[in-house]
Amino acid sequence: MSNLSEAFEVLADPTRLRIVEELRGGERSVGSIVSTLGVCQPGVSRHLRILHQAGFVQSHPDGQRRLYSLQRKPFRALDAWIHDYRDLVEARLDRLGQLVGETGPSYRPATKNPRRE
Amino acid sequence: MSNLSEAFEVLADPTRLRIVEELRGGERSVGSIVSTLGVCQPGVSRHLRILHQAGFVQSHPDGQRRLYSLQRKPFRALDAWIHDYRDLVEARLDRLGQLVGETGPSYRPATKNPRRE
DNA sequence: ACTTTATATAAATCAATAGATATGTCAATT
DNA sequence: AATTGACATATCTATTGATTTATATAAAGT
Numbered sequence: 001m002s003n004l005s006e007a008f009e010v011l012a013d014p015t016r017l018r019i020v021e022e023l024r025g026g027e028r029s030v031g032s033i034v035s036t037l038g039v040c041q042p043g044v045s046r047h048l049r050i051l052h053q054a055g056f057v058q059s060h061p062d063g064q065r066r067l068y069s070l071q072r073k074p075f076r077a078l079d080a081w082i083h084d085y086r087d088l089v090e091a092r093l094d095r096l097g098q099l100v101g102e103t104g105p106s107y108r109p110a111t112k113n114p115r116r117e
Numbered sequence: 118m119s120n121l122s123e124a125f126e127v128l129a130d131p132t133r134l135r136i137v138e139e140l141r142g143g144e145r146s147v148g149s150i151v152s153t154l155g156v157c158q159p160g161v162s163r164h165l166r167i168l169h170q171a172g173f174v175q176s177h178p179d180g181q182r183r184l185y186s187l188q189r190k191p192f193r194a195l196d197a198w199i200h201d202y203r204d205l206v207e208a209r210l211d212r213l214g215q216l217v218g219e220t221g222p223s224y225r226p227a228t229k230n231p232r233r234e
Numbered sequence: 235a236c237t238t239t240a241t242a243t244a245a246a247t248c249a250a251t252a253g254a255t256a257t258g259t260c261a262a263t264t
Numbered sequence: 265a266a267t268t269g270a271c272a273t274a275t276c277t278a279t280t281g282a283t284t285t286a287t288a289t290a291a292a293g294t
Contacts, residue, residue: 005131012129013282014122024202030241043283045242064240064291072205079199079206085141088189112178130252147271160253162272181261181270 005080007074010054015039016047020056020070028068029062121198122193127171132156134165137173137187144186146179 011017015037022033030048034041048068051057059068082089128134132154139150145166151158165185168174176185199206 005129005134006281007127008125012122012126015282017122017125031239039282041241042285046282049242061291062226066241070175070202070205075199075202075205078195079202082192082196082199085192085196088192090189116251132252148269156252157254158271159255159273162251166272178261181272 004077006054007056007078010050010056010074013047015043016051019044019047019051023057023068024051024071029065029067031065033068123171124173124195125211127167127173127191132160132163133168136161136164136168140174140185140187144184146182146184148182150185 011020018037018117022036030041030044033048034044037044039047039090046055048059051068052059054074055071057065057068058071061067091115128137135154136150139145139153147158147161150165151161152160156164165174165176168185169176171186171191173191174185175188176183178184
């Protein structure tokens with residue numbers, strides 16, 4: 001139904017998420033990321049390849065290094081997706097009864113007539 | 118560094134993502150989700166358990182069924198996270214040179230003096 | 235040309251997980 | 265209390281994927 005599954009899959013790995021958060025500060029070389037994280041260099045290169053294939057990063061050579069930076073598209077897709085859940089994200093205080101204890105939105109006591117699809 | 122990795126991991130599975138999107142329309146019974154998706158019932162129950170453990174859903178009995186609905190907290194966390202990338206999400210047209218072809222933000226030609234951490 | 239530095243790729247190992255089948259539990263109806 | 269219906273749990277299998285070690289490529293410096 002959506003390619004968002006792929007985006008979530010990419011960010012599901014903790015190491016890749018850390019790489020993304022590192023790149024939030026601007027473009028970085030592979031070695032720079034390696035020394036920041038505690039992962040071996042081939043591991044970082046592999047993660048960067050996955051991030052690239054999913055459109056999260058781009059790269060360009062800089063001497064013998066390679067500088068990686070974030071791309072906009074997947075983040076816009078994620079932002080658009082979460083927008084569809086605005087009703088959940090934003091506090092809805094207009095209906096007070098469903099906010100008992102700030103636990104959740106839609107607790108509803110069992111109905112007498114439970115037939116309900 | 119963050120528990121967001123867990124949230125992304127939960128949404129990484131396509132079936133779970135579909136379940137979440139189904140629940141966006143309101144609370145649903147397990148059987149209702151089973152008949153919508155093409156997955157066996159134990160599979161759906163397992164996914165719902167994972168969603169529950171991660172705080173994505175809550176449930177309450179309704180007769181012999183069990184109604185599941187979305188929780189707000191993880192969506193708020195995701196929304197807060199993506200907010201940290203709003204510089205990427207929002208179109209930044211004030212610096213024109215970096216938007217060549219709408220491909221990405223931070224391409225920069227190689228420097229003469231490449232020493233750069 | 236040779237060495238060093240930076241990154242990518244290959245191969246192997248190991249762990250995690252989604253899916254199905256079978257079974258258990260519990261509520262509702264008779 | 266026996267049966268039916270709804271859901272949960274256990275177990276197994278197959279697949280995917282992250283990490284490491286080793287190796288290849290490529291650019292810089294000497």
